[in-house]
Amino acid sequence: MQNRSILKRVYSALKYFILLAVAGVLLWVSFKGVHWSDFKAGLLSTNFRWIALSMLVSIFVFWLRALRWRLIMLPLGFKIKRRDAWDGVNIGYITNFAVPRAGEFARCGVITKKTGLPFETVAGTVVLERSVDLLSLALVTLAVIILEWKKFGNFINREIVASFDNKFSANMAWVAGALVISFVVFLYIIFRFRERHPIFRRITDIAKGVISGVMSGFRMPQKWLFLIYTATIWFCYWLMSYTTILAFPAVEGLTAVDALFLTVIGGFGWVIPVQGGIGAYHFIISLALASIYGIAQTTGVVFATISHESQALTMLLCGAISLITFSLSKKR
Template identity: 30%
Template sequence: MPKSLRTIINFSIFLAIGLGLIWLVTHNLTAQEKEDIISSFRRANYWLIIPVIFVGIASHWYRAVRWKLLMEPLGYHPSTLNTFFAVMVGYLANLAIPRLGEVTRCGLVARYENIPAEKLVGTMIAERAVDMLVLMLLMLITVVLQLDIVGIFFTRNIWEPLQAKAGGNRTWILAGILIVLVVLAYIAFRLIARSKIGDKVKAIFRGVWEGVLSIGKMQKKGWFIFYSLFIWVLYFTMMYLGFLCMDETRSLGIGAALSVLCFGSIGMIATQGGIGAYQILVQQTLILYGIHATTGYAFGWIVWLAQTLMVIVIGFASLVALPVYNKGKQQATTK
């Protein structure tokens, strides 16, 4: 299959999943629920979204600074502005085609900083590995700190429906769940291990591990770890500040912000640009904290739109600024 055709198919599938999720949520809404969602949009204070956007830009700036640290052991010292512009254009490309952003930003830095693109691929693997580890750590912290809320979700959505269907016999429920999970896990493991997907999964984990090991060779490991954590602190700050834009979410605390950040991040990975999946996961997470489903759905859209518009505006601005900035650099070096 031609690469371009495969790219189009991947784009179509991810976008279709996202649009399908939007339809799944909205097609059964009553007229009152639709009016409630519209009312939530109208009552939101969009001026309070402006700080969220600036914090988001700062997170991308420090992502660029962190990326520079990964290039230094290779003997290259690109300018921070070029790296930042490449990061933003990469995010913009990801909105169009999945995974195109990584290729794009490597290509831009290679072009404007004269760094071989193949050497930048390893830095991308290291970045992904660290972000994945930090997200997993945050999810673990979130669950441990809020076992009561997680327990309520499990009881309400999984345990009670199963118990009702099984006539209240808890022993048989537990035994049945364990047996089914073990059998499914065994079958899935055997099927994946023998397939091409299994090879890809192994390659991904191998790449993640190699990326983590490469960090140990850095001279500025402390700064790299600091920036990696600080980026996620800024992501958390974006979510916490975002709560202020609606009266219903204004009183939510740190735990809610952590939960929405973690599960929303999964949504951003699941579909094209996070469309559909992000809003649903934010909505379902906020329900656990007593927020009405319509309000939670509207909040998910507001935060997603703020982030997406920021990427579009700054991404296109970066695309325009790159040749202008580098033309000025070339003129300065020739004088």
Template identity: 30%
Template sequence: MNKLLKKTLKIVLPILLGSFILYWVYRDFDFSRAKEVLLHGTNWWWMLFSLLFGVMSHVFRGWRWKQTLEPLDAHPKTSDCVDAIFVSYATNLILPRVGEVSRCGVLSKYDNVSFAKSLGTVVTERLVDTLCILLITGLTFLVQMPVFLRFFEETGTKIPSLVHLFSSPWFYVSLFSVIGVLILMYYLLRMLSFFEKVKGIALNVWEGVMSLRNVKNVPLFVLYTVMIWICYFYHFYLTFYCFEFTAHLSFLAGLVMFVGGTFAVIVPTPNGAGPWHFAVITMMMLYGVNATDAGVFALIVHGIQTLLVIVLGIYGWLHLSLVNRKRG
């Protein structure tokens, strides 16, 4: 019964957290405006172009993952690596951050790749990606420092009065987001401690982590990493051209919002729902877009990008089943 309750809470709590933040952000929103823009004010060619970059970011990630597995004498099918990435992102919609574990399970099932070793390569990947986003954030902050400072001020992060702090609705959105991240870290630490108790698992995970040292083609690994982040950025930035009220926003504006949105999705909600909207809307308003249009942008773009994750997840699952059935 306790296990069932814990599993239920792992699914329900992220949804509740995301729903609460979404409600808070859109509590006074005019949804008729969103419907009007969706039906008559969206340039779908630009949207499709942006989605292409979304697909390719997963493909490059799958190719890069295959590289880190090769030093472990693991040679999964390339399409299986990509499909596993598709499935993992879809899984994250139901159980945030569990997708990273699920993709290891996919290769274990279909390609006989050691689960523990592949999990280690995922840890390595995340460390590399963390370094990338910190580098991007540092450069963006230096170039657009006044915008970030205004963002901190307007969200209650930098204000002179504690009374103002506790009366700011954005403070509570930020507070619940931080609490969500802390809960996620707690479960991740518990998961790590569980692995350490199982004989041989920790050693295999460490072997996977260190696989990066023996990657055969380092320049190709770097290229894949760069392409992943370029695709992530253009997956977001090109959506500016889908709407008249955001088409004027600059490359640097897109970079600022991309950084803000990237940190927002750390909060364990389905595809960052809620925190991502909050960050993007607030930052977009700093660039002169009115609150309603910024809300429309976040609602439509996040909704369509989430739909893409679902479609790719279904495709990946079906393709894995079909290809491996033929192989068997």
């Protein structure tokens, strides 16, 4: 048992440092060849009033995400305060800067401790919410491609689709199929022998809890309000991107549609499982600006840095405040 605990800690540490190394490599690739005098000049030319507005919009997004998540959890039958959902969202963000994707577990833990809801049930609501986020990202991506196929479609086809095709051969289809079959067999074994082994029984209970959380979303009151929250969140994402364009004179020729494209591409940067999107966001944004608009690498990196660091700072500040208030509320 002790050896298993040691192996688990070693695995967690290795995963952390590997992902941190990936973030470091992406940062190095992004900043390689940057002219630091131009980088400094770009930062100094920024109108930080627009950045401050972008950060305020970001805080509003956190609040909307908390309200939307709470709406999903309401059918579970527990009284969930808006402040607890807000703290959960913020603590999740700050946790992701330490361990990628761990923020989802952290915010579930916040709600579990504040309400007594089973952890796996809360996790099910997060699964549903994140599924909606991915679907929304796919729909907005499709809208952007339709709006400006010549400009954006070629970039996505060349830099993302072609890259995927080059790295994954036809054999990967067989590997994927084998993994799916193995997963189905694994589920069958657990279900078939769930009464004979405590571990299988526990896995079954967890799965039921997650499914219960997911299904709660279909019983939520005011589904139209959920859609309004989601649409407003994406509007705010676009507004954050557009205000960053307005803040940086070197890219002032970019339009509102370009801001939507950068919102989508930046979304993919945040999805990549590295600490707080560090490196991944800088790389994909600077690549898009250079490939589509012919913007110099240094200028693109400055824009990506301003955009990412303003959002990261907002997440860290809100996360730190929520951590403090959550800790104080536990002591009471």
